[in-house]
Amino acid sequence: MDFNSILEDAGRETEASHQRALELLHTHYSACDTLIDEFDIQRVDFHGSRLHAVVLTPEGEQNEPERIRKAISFAAAFREMAARLSADFPEFETRVRVGIDSGPAVAIDSGKRDEPDPLFIGSPANHAAKLADGDEEGIFLSLRVQRVRDQNTPFTFTALAKAIETGFMHEHVSARGQTLDADMLLAKAYLDFESEMKRRASSELPSDAKFRFHHREPPLKEIVFAEHPPSNAIRMLLASIFADIDGFTAYVDHAIQSGNVAQAVANLHVLRAEMAAVLRDDFGGRKVRFIGDCVHGLLAEGNSRETNALDTIRSVVKAAGGLRSSFELCKLALPGIAELGLAIGIDFGPTPICRIGLRGAASVRTASSRATCVSESEQRRCGGTETALGEKAYEAAPAVVRQIFGTERVVANMDFDASVMLLGTMPSPYVSSVAAEPMRAHAPVAEPMRAHTKL
Template sequence: MWKETEAKERLLKSYDETKDLVVKPLTKEMNLENLTTTDCRIVTGVHLYLDPVNLQQHLDEAGEDKEKLRKLLRHLHVYQRVLTSLLYEMDGAEKIHFQGARLHAIFYKPYDTTDVKDPPLKRLAAANQFVSQAKELSKLVTAETGFTFNLEAGIEAGDTIATVNGRCGSRELLFVGEAANAAAKVLTGKTGTRYGPSATPLVASLPAPEALPERWEKSVQEECSKFPISHFNLFEPKERIDFERLGVRTAKLDAASFFADLSGFTKLVAEAVDKRDLLRCLHAVRAEMHQVVRADYDGDHIQYQGDRIQGLFYDAAASSRYVSKSFEAAAAMQSVMKVCQEMLPTLAEVGMTVGIDHGRVLVTYLGLKGNRDIVVLGESVPAASALQDGAKPGQTKVSKTVHDKLEDDLKALFAAEGTAYLSTADAEQVAAKQEARAYAGKVAVVGTASTGVRVVPSSSGVQPARSWWWK
């Protein structure tokens, strides 16, 4: 359970740990994977999201049929592996991560500091060529597996800040800035390639993309041979999922999908002249967001996505109360933001938005060795993301399914809004509801120092009015 005093100590510690943080432009050759939490770069480049928009349709058609699901998972696994390999054949291309089946990548060469003619156009051309070849590559995978991915690309150019964060011994390369956000926001859920406002003026000057080299047909066949359908087993977890040991095994379970976002932070980054303190604050609050999901409420941290976090709550990790715990974590996130606004003045205008949905999901760990991503598939994942996108600062938005599964006292903290439910509750309000449940009537403090002091129901006692222990 989240406690304010402990959170303040952690935030100050995290903030102090980055006192030597530096942020400077990326102007020469550097492996972005070598960045640290205190060594950041402003990267001028092109952000790309490549999304199989019909994945959910394939999942729906497979339903509970394990054999169909195994075939689909194999298709996704091979697709992600060859797509990553294709990306890394391009100079100056970097995989950020897969958000489920959606690839997020950046193209940052040639640098503006080189004598190459028109670097912005060449970076956009590289992204455009990758999209074209990725579509050809996807067809080659289809020829081997029988599944077709209909792809949509979102592309935007501009400056973003590259940094890293750790998760359970792993390092996550992260980008913060408007270009990364805009590339995602132009996606519509339909096939095609769409460009953000900064990339659009260059589109008319793009050269025709080169065809995918013929050798990729053999590469796809070899990948399919290495990963026969029999390797893809599904299981229902009886304990917390060990992602590092999943491999191509896939957990199938009911879970609450959770997204929490720092609303207004990207705008701050764009407007700030000195971005150093913003990044120090970001590292501090992101560490606390991880603490809330993982340590305080027993969820799993799936990944950071810029200035937001994706979490997953389920029975085997968080107990049968896992849905209620996901909302308690959301309320704690709102309290985290209030504390940050008080302690870190740079974040005074930043808010927290949270979205939660519930449903059947598949959880696996896909990609190339040493460069894999936790992948969570299921309708509730994009639904939770959309709920978070639709929330205003200070709000938690949940689906009817989530609301129906909450305990009655927690339901009282919500108001209906269309087909969803909205709450502005923080950790203190949730704690007060839980205390009222525990002590439905009046209580008294009894006992002595020698025998032990305790709170008990008492008709002649007092009615608890607010939380005293969440602090």
């Protein structure tokens, strides 16, 4: 919960503050993964300061109470893990807030082998994320989870629950008829984590976990995250853009209820391929990851020494228009998505880029800064036809962009043609050269998506 406050020193983002924030994420990601392994649940992804995980076993609708017990037990152990980290490593102190929901979701396994994009989409993921978003620490259950829990009492309490869940004593339980000893799992996970921390401090890992930053010459589309561990991290001024498909959770829920999941997954596959291709192929941007039905991308213009702020803002505004034009083409071509929209948020600022957490395939692609946090929050305040600029992006923008977005920093229905026409009021060879190349639709990759439903 305290990640955003760590990003700044006296109101400014600095190399030192970014290093401190990434070290916090790096440490907590590693600790979380060891705990996830012990509880035999599945990490979907980390995104900035958030973890998304799912409890898949024991399977079957009749075992939903057991899965809920495991989820709550993990949440309590997760909070205790953070508390122990705070005690042993004060520089990593933070509060924790957990949201839990339960129900059917669509699981999608996609992305490249070295950059997987696993997704669980639908109401449970969406609702749990909203429950986890708030100012009060603790564990927060959806109404569905509370009903299932209350219908399946009594629970067996553990010492861990009584020690750390004061005021929330009903929530940490062990499953009846099973040997889910959360205290033991937590103890083993923390021992494994402490062993890893000692290895990092020893000569076995002399520099891998130490953050060293450098500027990268745009375009950013050629970034290979595997080549950027903490010791070779990028840090530069750039634009962060979030584009979220408005109404997609309800669309997926309806697809599950109507037995039309295959079409929904196929549509999402095309929509995501389109968004990633527009960022990469048309504007030289880099997709960081998909978060559900949302894409997070980065974009910059400049040279080997510095980022050109004015050109970057112009380019990211056109990229937002390109995303909307591409999305509208998809709505014409794909069945059943006419009611969906696209909400886009943009911000600008210094941002570190690297992979952190456990080594190898379990490591996490990250681009975490004030700009990435604000661009996501700007997207949330948009409707399905709107694009919004964060305050820093607005301040760094050329006058014509500020005029387009107005004092509310929001514009509706700005597609690629509109963005080029509006930006064209400021003579610029860059705008002219880009405007001369029309937007195009991108074909999805040939490999079919694999989807299934899980209770």
